[in-house]
Amino acid sequence: MSSSEEDPVVASYDVFLTDSEISRYVFQYLDRNVDLPYNESNHQRPVQLRMKPRTGLVEVEVPLSTRANYDVNKGLRYGEAIKKSRSARDGGAYGMAGGFTAGSGAAASGGRVKMEAGGDVEILENKRVVDSNALMRTQALAGRIKPAEEGDPVYMLAAFKDNNLHLSPVSSVIQFQPQLHHLDALDEMPKAKGSRAKKDDEERPAETEARAIDIKVKAAEDGEAATNAGNLDLLKQMQEEKWKQYEWIDAETEDAWWTYESFMLHENTDQLPSLEAKMDSEEYLDRMSAPRIDPARPDLTGWAMKENRQRQRAAQGHGGNDQ
Known part of the structure; x- marks a missing residue:
């Protein structure tokens, strides 16, 4: 028996490559079950996507379920902290240690998300009635677009239509992890009170004393010093770059399907040029x-x-x- 009879060809497809200039990102949620996507049908459609394109930071704001496995006392505490923190007043405690503020947009407590009970108050599972605006209702998931390097694998998104296989190159795979912006906001509250007390002390006249300070700096290895300098420069760029806000379109909407058909498939395949291999x-x-x-x-x-x-x-x- 020949090898072709042992392993017969069961299907054949024509392969087409789509536009490689279009940015396509694959989002991976490391702590999320694949059977529970963040979408409208699961009542967890992300309310916001924000990016810093130049430095590659990406954050997705997802709703939290306040009806099950939710500590109301902590939800109120974190929600209040986020509302009152300096970062929240500047537009949201986004990014590493609350340092990458948004400058504009909804705060990390989540702007207005779809109410589970309707109205301005919410009746929780334990029959407790609370102001929904006071609860921490969203959580940020963050990842970073890794710049492509020589030798990195090239991933493709495949879409089938009839007997045609359409391949679209992936710009980057972004792995998302939960962020603790609510803890950053809670951390800032005592600092804000301390700064006010410090300001009061500064207003009182005090005698100043000149004092010599001896500073000793330990020399680092050249490679380590270069790495540290590069990290500090990147951190500065991340802090200076402004967030860009994007609307999240649910996968099952007409807009999402239109985008899929426009950027993942070729309509007039007969008019496309053929690829010619340059190697045997x-x-x-x-x-x-x-x-x-x-x-x-x-x-x-x-x-x-x-x-x-x-x-x-x-x-x-x-x-x-x-x-």
Whole structure:
């Protein structure tokens, strides 16, 4: 029995490549079950997507369920902290240690999200009635767009239509993890009170005393110093760049399907140019695999082995039928 009969071809598709200039990102939620996506049907459609394109920071604001497994006392405490924190007044305690403020947009307590009971008050599972605006109702998930480097794998999104396979290159895979912006906001509250007390003390006249300060700096290794300088520069860029706000479109809406069909599929496939390979099968194997070794001539590898085999085939062609 031939190998083709043992492993028959069951389907054949024409392959098309879509526009590579379009940015396409794959979001991975590391602590989220694949059967529970963040969408409208699960009552957890993200209320906001924000990005810092130049430095690659990405955050998604997702609603929290306040009807089950929710500590109301802590929800009120964190919600109040977020509302009163300096970062929240500047637009939201976004980013590392609350330092990457948004400048504008909804606070981390979540702007207005879909109410579970309707109205301005919410009746929780324990029949407790609370002001819904006072609860911490959303949580931020954050990730970063990793700049592409030589040797990185190239991922594709595949879409089937009839007998055609459409491949779209992925710009980046972003892994999201929960952020603790509510703890940052809670941390800022005593600092704000302390700063007011400090200001009162500064208003009182006090005698100043000149004092010499001896500063000693330990020299770091060149490589470590360069890394630290690069990290500090990146941190400064992250803090200075402003967030860009985007509306989240649920996957099952007409707008989402229109985007899918517009940017993931080709409509007029007959008018597309054909790709032509610039290497034969053996060169492709050499590029994709480790150097091959000819058992008859172990000293010949890679291109030398290929040229030797080509000479053998040429000699066989002149001497009779190929074996």
